[in-house]
Amino acid sequence: MIDFEIPKETAELAERVRAFVTEKIVPYEKDPRLTVHGPTEDLRDELVELARKEGLLTPQAPVEYGGHGFTHLEQAVIFEAAGWSTLGPVAMNCNAPDEGNIFLLSKICTPEQIEQHLVPMIEGHTRSAFAMSEPDGAGSDPALLSTTAVLDGVDYVINGRKWLITGAEGAQTWIIMADLVDVGPTLFLCTGDTPGIVIERVMDTMDRNYVGGHSVVLFEDLRLPASAVLGEPGQAMRYAQLRLAPARLTHCMRWLGAASRAQSIAVDYAKRRTAFGKPIGEHQGVGFMLADNEIALQQARLMIWWACWTLDRGERGRHESSMVKSSVSEELYKVADRCVQVLGGIGISDETPVGMIFRDLRAFRLYDGPTEVHKFAIARRILS
Known part of the structure; x- marks a missing residue:
């Protein structure tokens, strides 16, 4: 039997994360310390301290290091909530590349390496x-x-x-x-x-x-x-795959949150903005774009959950994560593109975070392997 119900404890934590990101982190999106090369170290430290005070720092860490020891499926729910602002994962210390590196180091470090490198990263003191x-x-x-x-x-x-x-x-x-x-x-x-x-x-x-x-x-x-x-x-390729299979998915989780935020902004604008005698959302061209977005977001969510379920069963999940990465990165980019279109001129500006989300989602199509490489791997698997 397939059950899509989110456990109560996970759902409540996701609500806490979403409220934290909305109330405490979103205001920083206009901070001048968010530069063309990313948040400055000073901004990152300030955001991390906010998450630390809320008890939301590095929630994905293993239990023995103070984390929740999430399953991959639980991570999907929490990381989507964190991604509501692109600064949310920065604050919670679950952004790339640290999140993937923490995962890898927790698997193969020596005790000395854990003490020197892994623990300070989990505690948010180092990158x-x-x-x-x-x-x-x-x-x-x-x-x-x-x-x-x-x-x-x-x-x-x-x-x-x-x-x-x-x-x-x-x-x-x-x-x-x-x-x-x-x-x-x-x-x-x-x-x-x-x-x-x-x-x-x-x-x-x-x-x-x-x-x-x-x-x-x-x-x-x-x-x-x-x-x-x-x-x-001599085992670097094997370790890289150990890191990349789940890391592709956590990218998808975070950017699903960001794309959902873009959709929310576009929907709100379509309700308020009038043209040709009625709100633009009531025009079929705009309404259909928003409908396509809603479909794509749910498809992305279910694909992520499916791949996470596969990993949680103990399978390697390389084939599944390649399918999800190639599909989700392409579809979320289309979601952001349609949101820009719905917003019109304001969509290409920094008056809303949609333009920034659009640019980042374009880059996401290349993170952890471009779509074409994943499709090549998928094709090789099904033809073998």
Whole structure:
């Protein structure tokens, strides 16, 4: 039997989250510290303290570290509520890349790495970066990894250039993927002040809701001890998939919340704005766009819940998460586009958050793999 009822405790927490985001976080959307490169560190710290006071900081963390130990399905409900403002996940410390990095570190860290890196992240005191994408190497095809790690005595020396590294500027914890010579792709863990990490520049991008933006980073003779290896040498691709399958879904959850907010704003405007003798929502062209949005939002929600249910059953969920990521990212972008259209001229301005949501949802179609790569993986699976 299929049951779509949300457990009472989860529903009540989602209501608390939605009220917190609406009352405490939405007003910050006009704060000048929300820059073209994302929220400043100062703004992030202020938002985190608000969530801490409400007992809503890092709710997805394992129980042993003070979190709720949510199932994936419970996360879907809570993260959607947090995403009502694009700053909501920043405040609650459940935004990318930290949310996915916390998940990965909680699975494969040593006790020493947990104490140094994971606990401060869960407590909201530090941020992280996951350095994989390269300008001429790893990206949609991680097999093209060109950053190298060489064993030199008892240390590893890493050289290479990465780009589009979210949150690099100011990140205190770094997860670095490099091709360990004679072994294979390996993850390394270090602090952001380690000599050899050079942030060359923060890239100008269309989205602006990730602290630190997206950077070009040079690893220049970055020397790390053997204790910096994260997990087992040569297993980086397996760990990346461990991280990415649920991370694709949490992106979808958060952006479902943002798209629902855009729809709410468009619906309210369509009720108030009159043209040609009646509210524009009563004109079929506008009404149909809002109806299409409502259908798409519910379809996205149910797809997310289905994939979460799959993961909660103990399955790997790679195929399911690829289906959800490719479908949901495309449909939510269309939702935001229609909301801009309903709002007319005001939709392309910053008078409402809809324009910002639209830009971020366009970028979301590329996060954690573009639609085309996921469809390629889906096709390969069904043809095998």
